[in-house]
Amino acid sequence: MARPTPSLTLALLQARESAMDFFRPHLNRNNITEQQWRVIRILCQAEAQTLESYQLAERACILRPSLTGVLVRLEQSGLVRRWKPETDQRRLCVTLTPKGNELFEGMKDEMMRQYQNIQQRLGPEKYRTLMSLLEEVQKLDTDDQP
Template sequence: MARPTPSLTLALLQARESAMDFFRPHLNQHNVTEQQWRVIRILWQAEDQTLESYQLAERACILRPSLTGVLVRLEQNGLVRRWKPETDQRRLCVTLTPQGNALFDSMKGEMMRQYQKIQQRLGPEKYRTLMGLLDEVQKLDPDDPQ
């Protein structure tokens, strides 16, 4: 019986775990989970640091029901604020608080140093290639007959 081809999804997960090993100690030092950090970073990068919850869930790769729990804890810690616009109570918006911004600012230097370590170990060309390939994979459409 022929061996199955290597699993792309498993390889991506294993690579993610290896990459996260660079960041976990810093996250743990600040008592921030990986999901909480993704939410904080994505909000920090958003145009006015505000997104609707469905946008945030999509960008952070967190299922909506799980995101609710993450947001509750972040709100309890004073890092985000959730609110519904008066014009449309069906929407739920999330914004980074000044305390959330301060946390991001205090963490970003070390996080950037870890990214630099990864780049140095891979080399700039391999890092650019990796990021380019990951971008291509993200854009693949499973329904495209090509």
Template sequence: MASPTPSLTLALLQARESAMDFFRPHLNHNSITEQQWRVVRTLWQAEEQTLESYQLAERACILRPSLTGVLMRLEQNGLVHRWKPETDQRRLCVTLTPEGNALFENMKGEMMRQYQKIQQQLGPEKYHMLMSLLNEVKQLDPND
């Protein structure tokens, strides 16, 4: 009997969990969830510093229905501001508050140290190869 093909999706999930083990203690210390951190980081990195909710969901890899709850909690904690433009009430825009920016600034040093640990353990060449391969996987077309 032929051995089963290894599961790419399972291997990616397991690798994600292993990588997150580096970051979870710092997230927990700052009382922020993984999804909340992705929102804060995504908004902080956005050139325009404001994103529409659909853009934020796509860039942070959070399903739109889940994003609603994440944004509600972040807004309750004073980290984001949600608003609808006067010109189009159907759109929902999100921006970091000064407190959200301060949280990011407070956390980024330790988060970068964890990225450096991962890179040191893999080695710079493997780390860059991994990031390159992951970018290629993101570009794959399931309809091709």
């Protein structure tokens, strides 16, 4: 019987877990989950620092129903504010509060050190190659399948 080919999706998940091992201690010290950190980081990087919930879900790779719970907990902690614009009550907008910005500012240096640690361990060339390959995988279009 032929051996199955290695699973790309499993290898990506295992690599993600290995990478997250660098960040989890700092997240835990700040009582922030991985999903909460992604939301905070994305809101800090957004041009207007305000996004609609569907945009945030897409950028953070969090399913919309799960994002609702993440946002509720972040709002309860005073880190984000959610509101519906008066002009369109169907939309839900999210922005960081000053407390959320302060948390990001307090955490970002250590998070960057961990990125540098990973890059140093892999080596700059392998790191660039890895990031380039991951970008290519993200751009694959399933509609172009033979």
